[in-house]
Amino acid sequence: MNNSAAVVFVVDDDPHIRGAIQRILKSAGLPSEAFETPQEFMRRKLPDGPCCLILDVKLSGASGLDFQRELKEAGIEIPVVFLTGHGDIPMTVRAMKLGAIEFLTKPFKRDVLLQAIKQALDHDRANRQKWIEIADVRRRYDSLTRREREVMDLVTSGLLNKQIASELGTSEITVKIQRGNAMHKMEARSVAELVRMSEILKRSTTASA
C-alpha cells in the first residue's frame, strides 16, 4: 500500500475535534487536510491519488448527510467516514445507502477511526484502479478499426473464425489477420484476456450510461 500518495480530509465545525483527528492521522503517518465547512472543502481540488473524507454529521449550518448527497450528485466519488454525537438507526441506514464506509459515534476509539480510514482509502484505491484500467482498455479499443472491432466482438461472443467469416461475408484468412491485429492492439495475450477486456468495456458503457 502506497500511503504517501493518500490524503485524508476532515470536515468538522469544532476546531478541537479537527485538531485531535489530525493529530491521530499524523501519528499514523497519514497526510491530512481539515476544513471547518463543506464549502471550504469543495474549494479544494481533489488529488489524483487515493483519498477519503471524515465528516461530522452535525455541522453548524448544514447536515453532513445532506453534504454527502451533494457530493454523490456532483459525481465526486470519495469514501466518507461519518462522525456523530448521537447517531440513530435511520440516519445510519441513510448514510450507508449513499456509500458511507463507516458511522462512528463520538467519543470514538483511535483504532476504530484508523481502521475505518484504511478501509476507506483501500476502497478509493480500488476504485481508481478500476477507472484507470477502464480508461486504458477504452483507449486501446478506440485504436481498432471498425472491422477489427466487429471481429473482436464476434470472437468474444464465442464464434469460430469460419463462423465470423460467414457472418461478415469475408474469407477466413482475412478474419485471421484482423483477429491477430485486434489481439495485438488490445495487448491481449489470450482470448480469455480479450473477453475480460470486452466485459470491462461493456460494464463501463452501461455504468456511464
Next chain:
Amino acid sequence: MSSCANCAKSVRPKSIEKQVKVPRQKKAPQAGSEASQLRACINDLAGIVALPAIWKGAAPSEIVRTLLDMLLRILQLDFACVHLKDQVGESPSGMLRVAQPQAATVPAEQLEARLKSWLESDSQKLPRWVDSPFGDGRLSIAQVPLGLEGEIGVLVAGSRRHDFPARTEKLLLNVAANQLAIGLQEAWLLNEQKRVAEDLDRRVAQKTEELATVNKELQNRDRRIGRLIDSNIIGIVIWDLDGRVIDANDAFLRMVRYEREDLLAGLRWFDITPPEWQEAHARYEAEELKATGKMQAREKEYFRKDGSRVPVLIGAACFEDQPNQGVAYILDLSEQKRVEEALRRSQAYLAEAQRLTHTGSCAIDGASREAAYWSDEMFRLFGFDPQQGPPKWNQFLEQIHPDDRDKLRLANERTFLTKASCDVEFRVLKRDGTVQHIHGVGHPVVSPAGDLIQVLGTMVDITERKRADEESERLRQAHRVVVETASDAVVSTDESGVIHFANPATTRVFGYAPGELIGKPLTVLMPESMRDMHERGFRRYLATGQRHLNWQRTELIGLRRNGQEFPVEVSFGEMTTNGQRVFTGFVRDITERKRAEEERERLRQVQADLARVTRVSTLGELTASLAHEIRQPLTAALANAETCVDWLQRENPNVGEGCEAAAQVVNDVSRAAGIIESVSALFKKCAIRREPVDVNDVIREMVSLLRNEARGNMVTIRTDLAEELPRADADRMQLQQVLMNLMLNGMDAMKNVTERGELAITSEVVDEQLLISVIDAGIGLPSEHEDRIFNAFFTTKENGTGMGLAICRSIIESHGGRLWAAANSDKGATFRFTLPALSPTSNA
C-alpha cells in the same frame, strides 16, 4: 202390388213403358177365314172371362192394369184406358196403357191429357175419330161404359185400324167392360169389408189400452194412498167422539211413542190429550166437528207415553155415514218447534250482538220508502221509542246532523233510484248536543221482475272507532311530521330486509329519493364490506333475538348513492304491525360531528405537542445541547489522550508530539469542566431573582395550564392545597419548571396504564417547611434505582434526555429545599419537594 200402387197413383210414361211388354202377335188383321177369326175371338173371350178368377183378392188398380194389357194385346190397340167416375177406396181415377211403339214416340202425358179432357168433359161425346197423338194419321176410338149406365166409368180403346172396332172386337170390349165392372165391384166390396174389420180391430185395441191405463192409474193411486198411510210423516188416526182410537198408523204411534199392543189394548186419544187441550176440545172442536163434519187444522199437544209433550198439527173429518167417528191427520211439529226455538234464540243473539256492537238493522219499503222494520238497537241508536214503531223518514232526518242531512238524503235517493247498494257515514246530533257517528250500509232487495222490494240497512255507531281513528290519525300525522321533517334519515324494512319506507331526509343523507329506495334491500345503504356482517347479524337476530350490535346510537359506515362512504350514527327500533315485523333505522349523518371531533382531537394534539415543546425547549433542549457541548471536549480529549499514548509507546517515543497531545487533553477536559460550571452558574444567576411566592398559586397555574394535556391522557388532576400556606422565597419561573416537569412525568407514567388515572397535587406545612407532593398512579419507579432517577442522563424513556429530574433537583436544592421520590404502596410514585417557608413577618 206395390208397383201397381205406383201406377195407380199417377200414370207415368216410364211406368207405362215398362208395363207395356205385350208383343204384337199379329202383324195386321188378316183377311183370314171367318172361322179362324171366330176361333180367335172365342179364345180371346175365354181369356177375358177367365180374368175374374185371376183378380180374386187383387187390388182395383191391378185389375184395371191386367185388363187393359190384355185388351192391348188381343185387339192390337194403340192405346186403351179406363176412367173411373168415383173413387172408391184405393182405386185409381183412371189408367192409360199405350202400345209399345207409340210409347216410344209420343209423350204419354200428352196423350193422357188429351184423353182426360175428352173423358172428363163427357165420355158419351167422344169423337169417333181423333187425330193420332202419335202423329201418324187418325185413330179410331171405341168406348164402352162401365156399369149398367156407365155409372162406374168408361173403357176407351183406340186403334189406327180403320175397321176398328169390328163386331167381334166390340163384343170383346163389352165383355171386358162387364168383367171389369164386376171385378172392380168385387174388389171394392172386399176392400170395404177389410176396412171395416180393421177399423173394428183398431177400436178394440184402443179401448183395451185405455182400460189398462185407467187400471194402472187406479193402482198407482191406491199405492200412493197406502204409502201415505204407512209413511212416517203423517200420523193417521181413526177415532170416535168418545175419545177412543179405533185405529192408527205407525207414524202416529211413533209420534206418541206407543206400541201397537197399547193400541190394541185400547188407547184413548182423550187420555193423551193435555188438560188445557181437553178443555179446548170440549169447547170448540167437538162443536166444530158436529156442525161441519170437519176440524180445521190446528196446533195442539199430546202426551207421549213417557209423559213428555209432543207438539202436533192436527186436522180431522168425520165419516159421512158415521158422524161419531172420523179420521185425523196428524203432523209431528217437534222438529219445526225446535227450529223455531233456534230461530228465536238466534234472533235473541242477533239482538244482543247488535246491542253490544251498536249495530242496528232496518228494512225500508221499496214503494213507500218508509221504514218497515227497525231492530231494537236502531231505536236505541237514534233515540226513538220502540213502542211507537219505526219513525217516518222525515222524523228520522231530524235526528241527523244538519250538515249531513243532504248527504244522507242523496244516498237514500240514489239507492232507491239505482237499486244499488249505498255506504254512507253521517252524524247524529243528540239532544244533549253530543255528536254520534254512524256508518250506514243499505242493500236493495230486488224482485225477479226488477222491482225494488225493500232496502235492508245496517247502521253502526262508529263514534268510538271514529274517535280512536282520529286519535291515531292525529298521532300518525304527528309522527309523520316528525319523520318527514326529521333531519335524520328514517328507513323501515320488513323481515326480508327490504325497504318499504324512507323519509325525505334520506335524500339529504344518502342521496336517494325516498321512492327510489322502496323495494331495495337495506344493504344498498351500507358499504360492501358491511353487508355480509349485517345480513348474518340480522338473520341471527330474526332467528334468536340476539343482537349483533347495540341498537342505540351505534356508529357505522353508510354508503351514499354516489358511492361515497361516510360515518353514521344509527338507532334501530322494531315493532310488529298486522303480524309483520317492521324494523326502522334512524340514521344520522355524523360526518360533521366526526370532522369536529377530529378537529378537536387535532387541536388537543397540537396542545399536547405545544406542552411537550414547551417542556423540551425549557429543559430538554437545554439538556440536549448540554450533552452535545460536553460530548465534544470529551471526544477531543479521548482522541488526544490516545494519540499521546501512541507517540509515547513507540520504540522511539516522540516526546514532543506526546506532550503536544497531552496538553490538548488538558485543554479539552478543562473545556468540559467549564461547560458544566457555566450551567451551574446559569442556575445560580437565575436564583438571584427570588421573591416571596405563593406556591399554591403556582400549583393552580400549572394545573390549569396542563388541564388539556391531562384530559388528553385520560388523567384527572386533583389538588389538595393547604390553606394559609406560607410563602416561599423562590424564583417563580423555576418553580413552574419543576412543577411542570413533575406533573408531566406523572402523566407520562400513567400513559400506559389502561384505567383512568388521577394525578394529585398537595401542599402542606411540615416542620416549618412547605411540602409539595405530586402523586401519580402510574408505572411506579424502577426498583433498586429509586434515587438514580435524579442523576443526569438517567432515563427510562425512549425520548428522554435524562436531564429533567436532575435539573429539578438542582433547582430545588438551589432554593435550599429537597426533592425525592418514593414508590406508592399500591401503585405509582410520589415526588415530594420541600421549600423553606418565609416567616409571616417577612411576608409583609
